Amino acid sequence: xxxxxxxxxxxxxxxxxxxxxxxxxxxxxxxxxxxxxxxxxxxxxxxxxxxxxxxxxxxxxxxxxxxxxxxxxxxxxxxxxxxxxxxxxxxxxxxxxxxxxxxxxxxxxxxxxxxxxxxxxxxxxxxxxxxxxxxxxxxxxxxxxxxxxxxxxxxxxxxxxxxxxxxxxxxxxxxxxxxxxxxxxxxxxxxxxxxxxxxxxxxxxxxxxxxxxxxxxxxxxxxxxxxxxxxxxxxxxxxxxxxxxxxxxxxxxxxxxxxxxxxxxxxxxxxxxxxxxxxxxxxxxxxxxxxxxxxxxxxxxxxxxxxxxxxxxxxxxxxxxxxxxxxxxxxxxxxxxxxxxxxxxxxxxxxxxxxxxxxxxxxxxxxxxxxxxxxxxxxxxxxxxxxxxxxxxxxxxxxxxxxxxxxxxxxxxxxx
Numbered sequence: 001x002x003x004x005x006x007x008x009x010x011x012x013x014x015x016x017x018x019x020x021x022x023x024x025x026x027x028x029x030x031x032x033x034x035x036x037x038x039x040x041x042x043x044x045x046x047x048x049x050x051x052x053x054x055x056x057x058x059x060x061x062x063x064x065x066x067x068x069x070x071x072x073x074x075x076x077x078x079x080x081x082x083x084x085x086x087x088x089x090x091x092x093x094x095x096x097x098x099x100x101x102x103x104x105x106x107x108x109x110x111x112x113x114x115x116x117x118x119x120x121x122x123x124x125x126x127x128x129x130x131x132x133x134x135x136x137x138x139x140x141x142x143x144x145x146x147x148x149x150x151x152x153x154x155x156x157x158x159x160x161x162x163x164x165x166x167x168x169x170x171x172x173x174x175x176x177x178x179x180x181x182x183x184x185x186x187x188x189x190x191x192x193x194x195x196x197x198x199x200x201x202x203x204x205x206x207x208x209x210x211x212x213x214x215x216x217x218x219x220x221x222x223x224x225x226x227x228x229x230x231x232x233x234x235x236x237x238x239x240x241x242x243x244x245x246x247x248x249x250x251x252x253x254x255x256x257x258x259x260x261x262x263x264x265x266x267x268x269x270x271x272x273x274x275x276x277x278x279x280x281x282x283x284x285x286x287x288x289x290x291x292x293x294x295x296x297x298x299x300x301x302x303x304x305x306x307x308x309x310x311x312x313x314x315x316x317x318x319x320x321x322x323x324x325x326x327x328x329x330x331x332x333x334x335x336x337x338x339x340x341x342x343x344x345x346x347x348x349x350x351x352x353x354x355x356x357x358x359x360x361x362x363x364x365x366x367x368x369x370x371x372x373x374x375x376x377x378x379x380x381x382x383x384x385x386x387x388x389x390x391x392x393x394x395x396x397x398x399x400x401x402x403x404x405x406x407x408x409x410x411x412x413x414x415x416x
Contacts, residue, residue, distance in 0.1 A: 056099025079119035134172035149189025154233025158226035244286030270303030321357030336376025
């Protein structure tokens with residue numbers, strides 16, 4: 001027994017004497033492991049944007065945000081480099097609850113929330129933001145019409161009418177105080193008759209600048225501006241006066257004039273005494289076979305004058321061939337008959353109904369229209385073949401009678 005006790009005492013003394021060395025060795029081993037780990041995945045710091053997420057925007061009621069919160073907060077994160085590679089945008093956010101905030105200025109604390117370990121937040125910027133909330137105001141205002149441009153000479157714009165006459169503006173109190181009125185802009189430049197159009201409504205300051213951040217209902221209104229012609233002016237449609245007839249087989253298919261209306265002026269009595277139109281000088285279309293395009297003078301009534309410097313109008317008269325039809329009789333022409341073969345064709349003539357311009361139809365010669373029967377590659381026997389009709393350009397074959405031709409192919413008779 002005494003020997004065992006002495007052995008235990010020796011072991012205890014050895015452990016006490018060497019515990020420091022054992023701890024030191026353990027510390028060295030841990031340091032070596034930590035150094036190896038840090039070399040493989042070092043601890044780093046990175047600046048990461050955190051998205052600002054406002055909460056309660058749909059519950060503002062009769063309040064409205066005057067300014068906007070920052071879209072992101074820049075947070076400095078610290079942690080293993082590999083942890084940053086797994087970081088997602090949803091892992092770092094800034095939630096701002098604006099529900100229940102009354103009108104006025106509010107200093108909002110912007111605190112990032114990180115849900116990705118082992119990363120941690122070291123700092124962020126900005127740390128606060130000032131949020132301005134104002135009361136939402138609705139006011140009704142009349143629509144004013146701004147008329148721009150000048151009507152055609154001899155016309156005067158009347159008083160504009162707008163429907164609806166008033167619109168409702170919705171905005172913050174701060175913005176509404178800047179609005180002096182709402183208006184639409186309508187152009188009457190060159191107008192000869194009443195102008196009616198839908199125009200967009202804009203809110204403006206007293207200086208005429210546009211005010212943004214305002215909702216207008218409705219934002220489109222209908223504006224009608226009447227036009228009044230002065231008594232010593234009168235618009236007259238231009239009537240083309242022409243003489244003669246185009247060549248045989250041709251016809252006038254269209255007549256146009258530019259401008260179609262001219263304005264005259266003069267003493268009121270003379271203007272009112274004019275007929276409801278003004279004629280051009282006579283234009284000859286005798287034997288015309290093509291379009292006529294020329295400047296023509298006007299027969300201006302006595303006592304009045306044209307308001308424009310140009311004393312002529314452009315007259316265009318379209319002359320085209322009359323469409324027609326014609327029936328011709330032709331003998332079929334055989335093509336492609338093999339060597340040592342003969343043929344019989346039945347019938348020996350066909351009737352062809354042609355369509356096209358009448359002058360071209362009247363000028364056709366026998367060589368202009370041909371009936372081709374192609375028997376290339378056909379052997380001996382009786383064949384029904386649809387002929388090919390050759391016509392000049394602009395002429396079409398409406399029908400062929402008969403539609404098919406019988407061809408009997410047989411050996412050619414040898415000379416005695």
